Each structure stands twice: as C-alpha cells, then as structure tokens.
Amino acid sequence: MESQKHDISQDGHPEELYSRCKVLIIGAGESGIAVGCSLKQKHNFDNFRIVDRQSSVPGGSINIPEWPATPTVAYSYSFAPYYTHTSIYSSGQDFLRYLEGVVKKFGIRDNIQLNADVTGLRYIAEENEWEAKITHFVEGFGDLSSGDQEQLLLDLPAGQTWAVGQETVRAKIAISCVGILVEPNTWPDGIPKNQFEGQIIHPARWPKDIDLKRKDVTIVGGGCTAAQIVPTILEEPWGVKSVTQIIRSPPHTTRVIPTPFGEGTYSEIAPIVFKYVPFLGWVARLILFLTVDLFIFMVTMKRKNIKTRAFMENDSWERVTSVIPKKYHAMMKPRYPYGAKRLIGAPKWFTSMNNPRFTLTNKVLKEAKGKTVVLAGGKDDTDSNAADLTVAADVLILANGYKATQFLHPLAVYGRSNKSIQDVWTERRGPQAYMGLALDDFPNFFMITGPNTYTGHWSVILASENMTNYMLKIIKPVLNGEALYAEVKRPAAERWNRKIRKELGETVFEDSKSWYRDESGWNSVVCPHSQIEATIRYTFPRYSDWNIAYVAE
Template sequence: MTSLNNVKKRKTTYYPVLIIGAGATGIAAGSQLRQKLGLKEFKIVDRQSGIGEFREYLNEISEKYQLASHIQLNTDVKELRWIEADAQWEVTLQHLVPGTGDLSTRDREDRATASGRESVYLHEEVVRAKAVISCVGILVEPNPWPSSIQGRNTFKGDVFHSARWRDDIDLNGKDVVVLGTGCSAAQIVPSLLKEPYKVKSLTQIGRSAPWVMPRLSEPFGRENYAIYAPTVYKWLPFLGFINRVLIYLLVEVIWSTVFQMKHKKWRAAIETQQLAMMKEIVPEKYHDIMTPDYPYGCKRRVFDTEWLPSMQNSKFMLTNRPIQAVDGKELILGADGKATSGQQRINADIIILANGFEATRWLHPLSVYGREGAALQEVWKQRGGPAAYMGMAVDGFPNFFIAVGPNTANGHHSLILTSENTVSYILKMIKPILSGKVDRVEVKKQAVTAWTEDVKKDLEKTVFVGCRSWYMDEQGYNSTMYP
C-alpha cells in the first residue's frame, strides 16, 4: 500500500469525457455517449464496489453498450480543478480499498482515523478530462444518528443505516428499533415482521406521519401482478407501454391539481380518502400518530400496500416520542408532540436508521474549483443555495455538467425520465467540444440567475411550501424540487 504522502508521479491520463457515478444516470450517460456520439474514449468512475441500484438491468445495459471496460470502481473523485490555459479539468482520484467505497464518507473517515488511512485509501491519481459529467446521486450520503441524543455513542447494541444494510447482523430474537416513517422504513418494517426474520419485537419511531398511497402499478393485486406481469409484458410489450402511459397521465393530472396550492378542494378530497383508508387498516391506537399535519404531497409520499397492515402484528409498536437519551441497551423516549407526560423506556438490541439522506448537500463531498479557483460550494453559499441553469450548468465552471442537479427532482414522476432527458441535453453541449468546433461551453450568469428566480417563483405556487421537508435545507431553501 502506498501512503498518500508518498505518491509516485505518473504520466497524466487523459479522457475526452469523465463521468462521475456508475448508477442509473452514469450508465445512461455512458450508453448515450456510445450510441449517439459513437465515443469510445471515456471513463466512468464510482467509489462503490459495484454499479447502481437496479443491478441486473444496469448490467444488461452495460453489456449491451460494452461499458464494462469504461467503468472503474472503488475510485472516489476527490477534486475537480479547471485548468484555464489548457481548457481541461484536472481530476484527483482516490483509489480505495475494495469495499470501503460502499461506506458513507463519514464512516470511511472514521475508519481511516481509527485504523490508519491505508485501511481505506490506497493511492491518489491525477487525470485530465475535456468535459466532466457529474452523475452523483441525490440520496447518497446517509443522515447520521441525531446528535441531540444524549449518550448515543455509548449504545451497547448495533446501529446501521438502511442504505448501508448489515447482513452480518443477526436480527432473530432481537428487539429492533426502526428510526423513521418514510419510504425506506415503510419497506423495511413489514419485511422484518415476515420470514425469514424472527425479531422479538419491532418498534418504529417517527417524527411525522406520511401520506400513504397504494401502489399504482399492481392493477390485479400485488401477488398476481408479480406472477403474471413479466410474462404478459414479454409477449405483449405494448400492454406494458400502455400501463406506463396510463400511470404517466394519472400522475400528471395529480400534479396539475392536487400539487398546486390553489386547488384546495382536490387536495382535501384525496386527503379524506387516504385518511379513511388508513383508519380502516391501522389499529385505532395509532390513528393520531398516522394522521399527517401537513398538506398532501408536501413531503414525499409513501406508496405501499404492506406497511399499514403490518401494524396489526403483535410484535409491532409505533410511537412518535423522540429519543432523548441512551442507557446501555435502553432508549429513553420523551413526550410526544401532543404533550404526553413522562418518559418511556424501551429495550433496543439493534437500531436501524431509516432517517434519510443529506439530500441538500449537492455534490458533497466532491470539491469543484472553476475559473480563478472559485469553489462551487462557496459560489452556491454566496448565492443563497445550490442553483444551476436547468439544473445542469453553472457559470464559471466550463465543460462541467450536472445530471440530476439542483431543482430537477419532482414529487410525482420517475427521476429516471428526468436523468435520461438531462443526459440527452448535456450530450448536445458536449458534441461540439468533442468535435473540436469549440474549446469550451459555459452558461452565462444571467441565464442561471433568471432560471433560478423562475424556479423560486413557481415553487411558491406548489404544495412544497406547505411544510418543512428533506427537500429543503435548514434555512428553508428548496434546492431539490422542480416546480
């Protein structure tokens, strides 16, 4: 292993295009570079030990477009620095001990501190690229266990985040606590209450209730859909297309009505319907806890058909009492939001954090330095928050493009659709660079400013302003949603 302080000088490798991230968007960028531009010289780097979430499908795409030789895993991008004289990006890569890139940045640094940097980092490499496409995801860096909890570092059990699942921890016969009531928690809880798990008890702790919807893509029941849909769509693919079109049209109707602040009657109708459904399924003792105190759609909705019925399980308990302190393997819960008096103690062998991600820290922990050494994070800080023209380009940072950047997500549609369209647009910007017609492409500051102001103004018309959510930072700046 080579110390970072004693890295040997190597010949600088050059790539016409460097893609950061081998998730769905990175694979889309790579496949379109080959398919649309016929480019054979590019590199996709990813800090993790494997490619993104939908692995079987993405592996098929990678094989179809011959991307395997372009993908470099266990490689973290530490820094991007624009070299004005050469009109290129200088990229500092950190080669990681295989598997350590699957950890969060915080956990990697903790390991490096405890066991030495050589336990995480092998060596650094500096490469050059004419253009860089950031395909860094939004939900990447998990939120930590809340720092307000007294004695949290003295907990005697195991703690892990849902996005960093620990298969090596035996849950059988254990008192398990799930922290959170969002989409991840709604998937985890019913699964843990079924085979092959045999938990002793499962306590779910949440701050606020989500709006829960049945799944849209299971028209004939979940079991039947899972059994027959793959075969039907294989032989009659147009039915799959029709199903997707119908879902598309349905959610567009919901967006243009329920998600707009002015349509209170539409929103009230769907809220009444969903509350009635919840109360039919969930035990009465949880009705108050499971009643949202904010408008429908303001926070991310939960689409699920198993979570609510699982609350009838005798091993399950739901509470909105906050964790105040830790005492060995006991959690001390305080009063809930309705001034319930006294404290409550519950046993916890294992805590699973389903408390979300650092979604508003765009590109974190990547450092990007543009013209005259300007730091992108500092530019965003001075401007009040992350913003980019069409979510993909910032003035002062030539030939640097962000796929799925600030204000590109929405509350009703697939992000895959957004990322594919964004990548297609970025390729139009890259094409003249690769052909040598231009040396650099850079958006104008006034274009970024005008775009950002339009987004802010239009967000005020949507339901997203009706509550505090993970879409916003601590100052209430919404850099996530596209209105």
C-alpha cells in the first residue's frame, strides 16, 4: 500500500501522513471475504484492503460451540461451493475451516489486516475520497465487545493503553461488511453484576479455553444459539453438571432436512459423487434454495397461505410435545404467529430436555450473587412453582442476542453534507438503504447486508453475494478510473424505502416484538422479498437510479 504526505496545508501546518488504497473493506467476516474474492476473481483487482478488529481470520461472530444446524451447501459461496463435506450439516468449526480455505484459495490473506478498528469514516468531497481513522490494537483486544473494551479502558492504570497506533487511510470506495451480529446485548438492567462470583459468557465472545466440566450452568435465552448450546454442553467433552435454561419467548420450530440415505451412507458416497460430478452439487444447491425460499414465502405472508401457516404451526407443536416432558408444555407454547421470529430446527435441544441434568423455566432473572442466581415468577410465569427459585450457577451464559438494529454501531460515518449516517436515519425514522446497500449523500459508500436484507430464516450468504455482484457492477467505472463516484439518487432511495415498508406490513414479521425491530417498532433487519426475487433484482441494476460522475474526457 502506498503512503504519501501532502507538502503544506492551507493553514501552513504539515499534513498528517496517510495511506492510500482504492477500496477499503471494513470487516473480514463472510461478507468481507466475499467482496475481496470477487474483486480478485471477477475484476483482477488487488488494490483493496480489508480491516477487522478481531485477531483471526475470518472475523465475524462464529465463535460459538456449534453453528446452527444448516445445510453445508447453503453456508458456502456459489463461487467456492462446499459440496464435498462428509455431512449435509456443518458445525461452527467446519464453517471456520471452509472460510479459511477460501481466503487461501483466492489469495486475499495479504489484503487483510487484523487488530485494526475503523473508528471514523468521513467523505472528503473536494477530493471524492473517503478518509478512515483506524486504531491498531494489541492482540485480542478487538475480540471483545465495545462494552467490555470500555470497561477495560476504565480499569487501565494511568498512562497505559490498549492501542498500539493510529492511522489515517484514504480510499475512493468504502464498503462496510460489519453485519449485525457484532455487539452483544448487555447484562440485564437493574441487576448488580459485580455480586456474581461465577463466570459470565456471551456466545459472541465464547472463550476458547472455557472449562465447563462438572459445572452448574445457567443459560438465558431460547433462540437458535441457546438451542445449539444446551444439547452440546450436556454431552462430552463438555460434560456439565447441570443446565438451567431461562426462556422468555418460546420459539416455533421447523423440520430439519433429513440426510439423504442416512449419515453413514452419505458420508461415504456424497463427497466422491460431488467431487467427480460437481453438477449434481449445483443441482442440490438449487433445489435446496428453491424449497426453502418457497417455504419462507408461505409462512411469512400474513394475508396469504393462512391455512398453510396454521398447518405448519400445528405440526410444529405436535412435534415438540411428542418429545419434551409434559411439565414443559405450557412453557414451550409460542404466543406469536408462526414465522414472525426465526424458526428453530434443533431436534437435539428438545431431546435434551429429557436429560435429568436439565431444567427449563420461564421465571425471570432477579438476582445473581455469589455462585447462584435467583429467579422470580412473573405474570406470564407458567412454572408450576410460583415461588422464587435459587439455582446454583458456576457459569452464566447470556444467549440474549445482539444489538441487531444498531447498524454500523459504533462506527460514525459522515457523508458529503458532513452529517452522520445515524443522524440521517434518525431524521428518516430508522435505518434504511436503497437495495439495502447505499444511501444518498454518501457517494462510493456501500453496506453489504445493510438494512432489510436478512431473510430471518435462512443463510445470509446468498444475500451478501447478490449485493456484492450488484455493487461491483455499479462501481466498475470507479474501479477502472472512468468515474469519480457512484451515488444513489434520493428519490430512488425514498421510493425503495416506501416499497419495503409497505411489503413488510403484509408479513407476519410486523405482528410481534422481536430482535428484527427496535423499541419504536421500526423493522430494519428483515427483507420481505423472496431470495429468488432479490437475486433477479440484484442481477439487473436500474442504472437510472444512480448518479455516476464520469471523468470528463
């Protein structure tokens, strides 16, 4: 990367030293890797830099005991398919190794800089460039949440710091690939944290050296992450002494796609077949995506498919009650429309509820003191024991989700008018972006998997690939030096947002409180479209919605 220094600024003082690159990518997770690989593969373009605050590749939030049970072909890129795995489902470690392999295969590791956090991003209109302020951390500091970082900074002796350097970077194009599963939800309000003597863990920051052997564990949460953690830690090698799960809003479930021909046969035959006949892998991928896309359409459209949704809800409930103990039936009965929240396909979780070392409760966390937690019943408490319950807890796992509606947090991005993107969103009622990708007044700034691009029930990899391909078509003139910038027109951005709001109103996503919506009810997470429709739309950009400032000949 080239570094250069301006001679003298207008006020007579030397300009600071800064580095240059054509494209700055923020985030080395799944989306950042997709952008980097696509730049190299499709454009033979290498003048880009990927920065991530974490200490290892890939970045992102996959450091949990088991990745949700998702078909391997869905959790892989179309340009680097993963058909030869020995199981139809991949674990967190499988997915991690897959991404590491993609980074190596496409030769983008040298473009990635770790332990580097972009703390500010500002558009310099006079030069049509983005200026990024980057803080370089000591190894591992960037793996912590912003809240934990702030606490460590408060505890540091005077004169010491976790930062090892500051840097300014100039880039023509800035691309945010930070995603929404970044900042974990915090400790519950009103409960003193410093009185608890056990270990507190959020799955987003799962310690690699954690020892749960013969420990009493309490886990808060009833979503996908908790459903994967519970059965995993009850088994070896984790071997916990007990698990108490606090669940507030029981989930609806979906059937898990069965392994063709059984696990044993599949693991022996499938890798060989897909290796020598890769076309069959592509067919399997297509069938899977079409099936799931149709399923999502059926369960999310509010005024359509009412009977189908009712059938699936009944099927889900019968399947759950046929497995879990009767004493948990009332606690596990969902109280919101089927499909309004992320569906869970975790049969091992339901089976694990029969384990004598497992206890389920919907009491409320009241106190954490010593190595115990006190649970109190509320008006919705269906636990047969209405009294407060004291539970031994060596470890408290907060599987209570993320601050998913705080897009780009804590990064401050200032556009052409020197107004932050957060202020623009506040003025426009909530986070929004044209095609989930761009906003007017922010030229050459793009968000992969920005507002309203998540399906709610399916892999986000297809969405990030679609958005990457669309973006590369728009910025191609800038990459080639033929244009100064590309900026979406405001009328187009406003028209898109009206379309999203209208279509969201026709879905069950708007019928319940969930992590898709903020406190005001604004849904900035879920995409109301099918992925088939989205793929077609991203394949054929509407160039009339963009201002592309070509260089005068």
